[in-house]
Amino acid sequence: MNKKIITSVTTFLILASFSILNSCGDSPKKNKETKEVVVEETVYASDVIPFFNDWKLVLGDGSNAGIANNFENKDFFYTENDGAGDWIVFKAPNAGSTHGTSNNTRTELAQIKKWYPKTANDKLTATLKVMNVSATGDARVAASYAVVVGQIHSADAYENEPLKIFYKKFPGHTKGSVFWHYEINTAGDDNSKRWDYSTAVWGNDFSVVGSEENTYPEEPKDGIALGEEFSYEIEVKDGIMNLTFTSEGHDTKTFTKNLIESEYTTTAAIPEQTQKLFVPIGQDGVERKEAYTGEGCFFKLGAYNQTNGKSPEVNKNWCSGAETHGGDIHKQYEDGNYAEVWFKKASIVVSDAAVSNEGYFTKND
Structure with a gap:
């Protein structure tokens, strides 16, 4: 520590x-x-990035730590110095007690106040490096070997996610991929038909998987290695989400997505990628015309491990069949079956229109 x-x-x-x-x-x-006389003084996360009054923290054992000023947990949330500076460590095993009804563990901050996309003027920035993703998983499962490092989450209605930022690296590869997802806000009464659409930043998107359980696709040439820094900026203003990704030695990438007017309101509009990944397992819904209009949203930041021990027979996109040692956290840490993400910079700008959202800990994802 x-x-x-x-x-x-x-x-x-x-x-x-x-x-x-x-x-x-x-x-x-x-x-x-x-x-x-040598005295050891803990360097807390709030000493590294002093913005914790805007967040509450969930740990990798499913517990709620609350506002994390002057707080550490040596299994999940602490600081390290890499010789050049201090970093905040977020760590989550493949399995253990999870938060809500999610299949996945997380050590993650959730913004306390929610805001509305249509009237928002809100921004989250972060500089990070992913230090570990799971050593095991089924290569045919899109979520294997992946971790989510930033999100926008809805606090209302179906509580879907208009943004998830992923890092994923297959075993034996030097470089991994960074990509982002938009999850539709499903029309009608059946949210089980929701699906994600994935966009590559550096490397591949979510849909590039192995042909067999232990057979991996070709390594991305423009990917990001473990321990390599990158940054993201998420801005939501007047209903439009603007994303910027930067990393030394890589092209800067920018993206724009309308959060208040859907492009997926008909079956014919379902993208080819979704037809391949989600439609075969019955996730073939359409989105309501107004998308996330009228729903309170909030930012999330940390390590949301996407690799779990559930059988791929349950869901070939999200159930990884990875090693979990029966939920023993320390055994998982010993053999590399966990996600670990370090952050050295982050900032949040919250619009005056943001309102209290103390109920977000009930969220499922």
């Missing part, structure tokens, strides 16, 4: 005077004994 070392020096002067007959020329002798 990251500690600051404080050295305090206390000097003790021991003076002994000896009066020796016929030796008046002798001077007093001085002994100086110096003792160093």
Whole structure:
């Protein structure tokens, strides 16, 4: 763990005077004994990025830590120094107690106040590096070996997600992919038919999977390695989501998505990627015309592990069949079956129209 070392020096002067007959020329002798007292002082996440009053924290064991000022948990949430500076570590195993009804563990911040896309003027920025993704999983499952590092989540209605930012790297590859998802806000009464559409930033999108359980696709040439820094900026203003991704040595990528007027209101509009991934498993819904209009949304940031131990027979896109050691967190950490993400910078801008949203901990995803 990251500690600051404080050295305090206390000097003790021991003076002994000896009066020796016929030796008046002798001077007093001085002994100086110096003792160093080493005190370890924890560097908290709130010392690295002082913005925690805007968030509450969920840990990788499903517990709610609340506002995380002057807080650490050595299994899930702490700080490290890489020699150049301090970072906040978010860590989540493949399995354990999960939050809500989700299949996946997370150590993740959720914004306390919600805002509305149509009237929003809100922004989240972050600089991070992914340090680990699961060592196991089924390569045919799109979510295997992936972690979500930033989100926009709805707090209302179906509580769907207009944005998830992923990092994914297959075993044996040096470089992984960064991509983002838009999840439709399903029309009608059956939200089980919702689906995601994935867009590549660097490397591949979500749909590029292995041909067999342990057979991997070709490594992306323009991907991001573990430990390689990248940044994202999410701005939502007047119903439009603007995304900017930057990383040294890579092209800057920008994207725009309308959050208040859907382009997926008919079956004919379902993209080819969705036809391939989601329609075969019955997720073939359409989106309501107004998309996320009228729904309160909030940002999320951290490590939302997408790899889990559920059988791919349950859902070939989201159930990874990875090693979980029966939920033993430390055994998973020992053999690489976890997600770990480090953040060194982040900022949030909240519009005046944002309102309190204390109920977000009931969210399923």
